[in-house]
Amino acid sequence: MKNAFYAQSGGVTSVINCSAYGLFNGFKKHFPNSNIFVGKNGIVGLIEDEIYDLNKTQKSLDLLLDSPGGMFGSCRYKLPDPESESSFYEKIFKKFEDRNIGYFFYNGGNDSADTCLKIHQAAKILNFDLCAIAIPKTIDNDLAVTDNCPGFGSVAKYIAISAKEASLDIKSMCKTSTKVFILEVMGRHAGWIAAAGELANQNGNHVHKILLPEVPFDETKFLNGVSNDVDKDGFSVVIASEGLKNSSGELYSNSREKDSFGHAQLGGLAPKLAELVNKNLNIKYHWSVSDYLQRSARHISSKTDVEQAIAVGEIAANMAVEAKSGYMPIIKRLGNEPYKWEIDFGDLNEIANKEKVLPDNFISNCGFRITDEGISYLSPLIQGESYPKYKNGLPSYEQLDLHF
Amino acid sequence: MKNAFYAQSGGVTSVINCSAYGLFNGFKKHFPNSNIFVGKNGIVGLIEDEIYDLNKTQKSLDLLLDSPGGMFGSCRYKLPDPESESSFYEKIFKKFEDRNIGYFFYNGGNDSADTCLKIHQAAKILNFDLCAIAIPKTIDNDLAVTDNCPGFGSVAKYIAISAKEASLDIKSMCKTSTKVFILEVMGRHAGWIAAAGELANQNGNHVHKILLPEVPFDETKFLNGVSNDVDKDGFSVVIASEGLKNSSGELYSNSREKDSFGHAQLGGLAPKLAELVNKNLNIKYHWSVSDYLQRSARHISSKTDVEQAIAVGEIAANMAVEAKSGYMPIIKRLGNEPYKWEIDFGDLNEIANKEKVLPDNFISNCGFRITDEGISYLSPLIQGESYPKYKNGLPSYEQLDLHF
Structure with missing residues (x-):
């Protein structure tokens, strides 16, 4: 043998x-x-x-x-x-x-x-x-052929829980202090992890914007959206994929290092988005980068x-x-x-x-949310503790x- | 009545x-x-x-x-x-x-x-x-008179768990990839939350450096320390208080906004430290900022x-x-x-x-670790789920x- x-x-x-x-x-x-x-x-x-x-x-x-x-x-x-x-x-x-x-x-x-x-x-x-x-x-959930990837369900659960918790926090603070919270999550080319933020919304409006690598980032549309969220709910929670790209397909964050497969080392998107919001809307913000914490949260x-x-x-x-x-x-x-x-x-x-990216029918028309079809796909993967x-x-x- | x-x-x-x-x-x-x-x-x-x-x-x-x-x-x-x-x-x-x-x-x-x-x-x-x-x-645990503050034990538990989890992650990756992980935690003037990172070490060497607002930051000493950690264990995990100060008492990170009490809005320390490490030691890094996630993690x-x-x-x-x-x-x-x-x-x-800061006898002589007395103080506060x-x-x- x-x-x-x-x-x-x-x-x-x-x-x-x-x-x-x-x-x-x-x-x-x-x-x-x-x-x-x-x-x-x-x-x-x-x-x-x-x-x-x-x-x-x-x-x-x-x-x-x-x-x-x-x-x-x-x-x-x-x-x-x-x-x-x-x-x-x-x-x-x-x-x-x-x-x-x-x-x-x-x-x-x-x-x-x-x-x-x-x-x-x-x-x-x-x-x-x-x-x-x-x-x-x-954790990226981007393997072809398989319906989903082991490791993803747990990070999806972590992001959904963290987004819901942070949302209840900022909701408490928004009257006199922070009004925008940006959580940067992993995902170079596929927005599966960021999409999981939508699961926080099953019981109330906790996540307002999801920024996916699949949807070219439009600063004006984003700023108008955040401004509307703040007008309506008093605050805005944004879940952003590290691999967010501009309309030319370039990374919106600045990348510096590359690994042995030639992939750029990412990070630094959340502070860039926070600065954009602050500069244009003059709103107090907080931001978080979950990085290794999200994928090791056993x-x-x-x-x-x-x-x-x-x-x-x-x-x-x-x-x-x-x-x-x-x-x-x-x-x-x-x-x-x-x-x-x-x-x-x-x-x-x-x-x-x-690499399997988010299908179009999982992304809402506005480009900032996940459709019911997407939720039906994602939700079973986070069930059970x-x-x-x-x-x-x-x-x-x-x-x-x-x-x- | x-x-x-x-x-x-x-x-x-x-x-x-x-x-x-x-x-x-x-x-x-x-x-x-x-x-x-x-x-x-x-x-x-x-x-x-x-x-x-x-x-x-x-x-x-x-x-x-x-x-x-x-x-x-x-x-x-x-x-x-x-x-x-x-x-x-x-x-x-x-x-x-x-x-x-x-x-x-x-x-x-x-x-x-x-x-x-x-x-x-x-x-x-x-x-x-x-x-x-x-x-x-x-969560800051900095109220005078009381031995500890409600809210702190939970954030201490969150940071200790997250540090241990991220440490097991980077330990897996350090051979060919990331060797330094920096987690930025809350704490403007008092390093209680960062100190809780030491609790991750009760069963193995998971956290190597704790950067406290109470200890003026010395770049050279820090870089030498990180370099030694990487030589010894293959990786280095750093828990950094957002309120880290240089020898002149100025914030090491750049602050911009101030709230209604005149406190500076912090954040951005982790990427600054990561850049310092990368520039001087040419080591691949990851960093995370837990921000609201740490204090809302019910x-x-x-x-x-x-x-x-x-x-x-x-x-x-x-x-x-x-x-x-x-x-x-x-x-x-x-x-x-x-x-x-x-x-x-x-x-x-x-x-x-x-504001009650960390007492001297809780800080190790090297300035980067928490003493046994500090651990005895902190440990009871994270007990139980x-x-x-x-x-x-x-x-x-x-x-x-x-x-x-």
Whole structure:
């Protein structure tokens, strides 16, 4: 029986470790005599020979269910082209051979699906017996083929709750003080996370404007809108995607750094919008940038998201039995009321490096709100609470003991 | 029997409504035939004749226990000097006379204690029969006399949890990506909220640097420290008070606007620190500004904080029976292990407009950490969870029906 290699990749989520839990339990069930190796910091651990042996871990794997972040470390690392740089893959496969590894599981988003697909392709080219399966994970919810992505439901819940809470705060203050609150959320090209702000409105008017990367930003229209909100409700709450673009398609915020995939490092949109409001409307503002807080907030993860994150891991193990190399378990929505889903699988060629943005019918005509269709899509994903265990006033988030 | 007037003032908290609940229940017990009037938007409601009659509210006051923000609206409004502008107070007291109000309860922080003290002093000067009692509330934890302030325990819990979560996130990413994470928290002159970041370290090294307004900021020492953290742990997590000052006592961030008390509007420290790190150490960073999110996060309020917020309200009603005008219920710590506390009372002359900063023995010699004494003080305040009720994936935070 062949052993397995698993690694986590890309930006982590509050439930990525739940997928590891699902996979490990599923794989052990199907391959009771096999071992699981885990790359420290994603594929980099494999390249640098930092590989954990899960057999040596003493603590219970149940700890994975409760802890945010990537228990084994993640990475942003682009693999070379399998056709032109086969020597790179020969080295990788030598490492697999040494450990009798026949199953490669890579847990990540678009870029990670690209990594997994390249490993799959290289194995074909080099005639190496390997089953490479990607496990979906991204708070951005922008993976193609799957209905939604594990990690997104929890960040959606966090943003909806935070927006509702901040809205009740500013509502209290607006008479004599702050009248505009701007919350900057993640989302480079797709506005899924910002869209979740609309869920705060199920019981009252808490969020007034949602700024999406899909809708070119019009300063005048925005300022008029905010001014109307303040006239009507006394305040305006704005949820803004970091990837907001102007009509020329350029980032509205200033970007500076780029990562190894060439993506710009974002941030700084909220203060820019706040200044715009202050300069033109002379209104007192507050702004917040949730950044890592939103994607690591395991304390308020969606129960639905936790369940789906476990499920994609479990099904990935099933797919190993069926030797479905080059595929990824995906979530398929069967119905909205009541919400029903099952796990299907998708071809990595249709997933790697692709991005799914908000469909037009989810965006209101004014461009600042989410339609009922969008709400019907989003709402099931934040259902249920999955509280971690607490110790001394804090979530315990106990870490596994890991050994090379 | 005289009636009561209650209002909320200053920046709101996630548990200020719990104090209203405690007061209303206590007052009704002691004065079953009296009515309670509530100012909309603090003292401004009184001035502008926007006064709720609590008798007309149909929904259960239990809703107050669950909802963040100020249920009745708050304000930032400075009252005139009682000696030189007694005509202002004559008008106020006429409104009280019209409604047979003999008890004035004002729920707020330093500035609100000033408001309550002025009302108390004006009543003496004008020989008006009024019992004016302040009820403490501030996330800043900077009120004098009281051991701690209702509202602080919950924001401390939020910051400690968020810091721990973000730390697990960056720990996953630091190998190939982000190595420094900066979280900007509230705190103009006192570093209590930033200090709570130290609580994240009870089980591992999650927070490396705490930047306090009490410690003049030294760029070189900070950069060397961050560089050492990254060398040692691979990453550095920094919790920074918005009110961080340089060695000349000037705000390190740029301030622009001022509120009606002359306080500068802060914000923008985190991106400035991030730029400093990036420019000098060439390290990839992320930063977050929690702003309103931290002080409205009822979803993760401290149970201890909720209990104390209710208690100060209840005891304020007792103090009305004893006619303790010009006083405020305060929290007195009786012991740390186990944590014991009781409610005592303090003279508003010793509280109004005063600010309690972190004592020297709570700050480590390096200036970047909190000592064991500080931890012993902080830790009891975040104990216990007090989850709100959820509906459809979100805290319900139902609002009272309010009628003039």
